[in-house]
């Protein structure tokens with residue numbers, strides 16, 4: 001028995017509204033027409049913001065970006081292959097712990113398992129990581145989504161079975177939703193006391209938040225914070241931690257070998273030196289996150305959420321910790337050498353592009369950074385921002401896919417409307433992978449967002465990996481770099497996206513300092529032929 005499609009759609013929209021959803025991304029179809037009309041009614045009533053996108057991949061990443069930036073968003077599409085196109089964003093949401101609501105429209109139960117048009121097995125389509133609530137009647141709808149209580153940190157999939165007639169006979173005004181008070185995560189109970197005299201470093205991976213920074217500052221420990229950690233602020237965050245770890249004990253007075261403990265938080269993914277450190281048998285790893293947040297690929301000695309410095313052992317002035325001073329001095333020295341190396345390069349380098357973007361991220365600004373080289377270049381160029389300046393640096397590090405990054409950035413910029421500035425930094429292959437994200441209809445909400453494309457005509461990161469070894473030179477370009485020769489100006493013209501090009505650092509800085517307003521693309525033309533050699537010279541830098 002299937003409910004009246006319009007009644008089911010309207011009940012679904014009211015459920016979402018009661019659960020705090022205020023953004024709905026629609027990829028048009030016939031089977032999800034009941035939801036489309038109900039969502040349009042809710043939008044006209046001013047209780048929901050509606051977005052439409054042609055490509056379900058972009059639609060789902062747009063909803064992901066909206067959600068990551070603090071909105072509550074749902075995405076809906078018709079039945080069949082459309083649903084499968086939501087999968088990349090849903091997987092990213094699973095591994096990044098993002099509560100995305102997926103509303104797939106489906107044929108009525110009587111057609112399930114038949115070869116009726118656009119009919120496949122949709123319950124469980126996203127695999128065991130994302131259970132499906134199959135909804136044929138209003139009573140199948142879950143009660144208030146978990147959001148409204150304690151906040152969702154995993155995607156929810158509702159498979160809505162709509163039967164003909166799929167179109168309404170009237171307009172509708174949803175019941176005005178009660179405000180859903182954001183249930184702030186309860187402050188962690190006071191965790192164990194830690195002795196600051198143990199040679200310790202703090203690693204903050206993606207989405208770690210402020211706790212690792214606070215602990216590092218209270219203890220006088222160096223902080224290795226990835227750009228999207230939410231901890232890359234303050235004086236303990238080292239800029240070139242990756243180079244110091246990579247150089248190991250190959251430099252005078254290196255403290256690397258003296259590390260006896262790592263406190264880790266968030267999802268560290270960027271660099272092998274950090275992964276190697278976390279795997280060292282002589283290093284104890286304490287996890288600052290809850291046990292259930294991330295399954296770790298390294299041994300964890302204890303979960304220490306809420307950990308504090310033992311007041312009986314606390315330093316009178318942690319900022320003057322000798323251990324921290326050694327790391328800071330080494331970081332300053334290797335950073336000077338990195339800057340000198342880059343300044344000696346005749347052409348614009350990807351690291352200088354990342355540095356210019358980092359400097360353009362003013363207090364209150366949003367930065368969405370793509371995977372591959374851009375986030376790693378930023379990691380080497382980013383000083384710790386001042387604490388409390390409310391910058392937000394975001395990246396899809398759940399699975400580090402190059403897909404959907406433009407749509408994620410557009411969603412985040414639309415959701416974080418209080419941002420003083422919104423910038424995205426992506427590589428060219430990443431840009432092309434979601435170029436469809438620039439296809440916005442004439443009535444679509446548009447963000448103020450500057451998308452900076454570090455264009456080296458291919459995937460340069462591969463040059464820095466094993467497959468970039470000269471022994472594979474005859475096959476590297478075709479198998480890995482994938483040069484494309486796409487004219488980004490023409491591609492932007494095709495989507496009526498304002499475009500500008502920078503060939504030098506001053507040109508780039510000038511363009512970053514004078515945003516058009518609205519959605520715009522700034523292409524930074526860079527080379528790739530010397531990437532492996534430059535990367536090797538940078539990795540070889542030591543403090544002295």
Ligand SMILES: Cc1ncc(C[n+]2csc(CCOP(=O)(O)OP(=O)(O)O)c2C)c(N)n1
Nearest residue numbers: 372373401402427428429430458459460461
């Ligand atoms: C969806 C997806 N496909 C493929 C990959 C593998 N991959 C990782 S980086 C990369 C190339 C990225 O090139 P670009 O965006 O230009 O960045 P660059 O390293 O050149 O700066 C690819 C294909 C991936 N991570 N995700």
Ligand SMILES: C=C(O[C@H]1C=C[C@H](C(=O)CCC(=O)O)[C@@H](C(=O)O)[C@@H]1O)C(=O)O
Nearest residue numbers: 269270271272273372376400461462465
């Ligand atoms: C290109 C892919 O992802 C790889 C990107 C870089 C990782 C890496 O080793 C960076 C080295 C460093 O900066 O220390 C590499 C890895 O984790 O081993 C990733 O696989 C890809 O297609 O997966």
Ligand SMILES: [Mg+2]
Nearest residue numbers: 427428458460
């Ligand atoms: Mg590239």
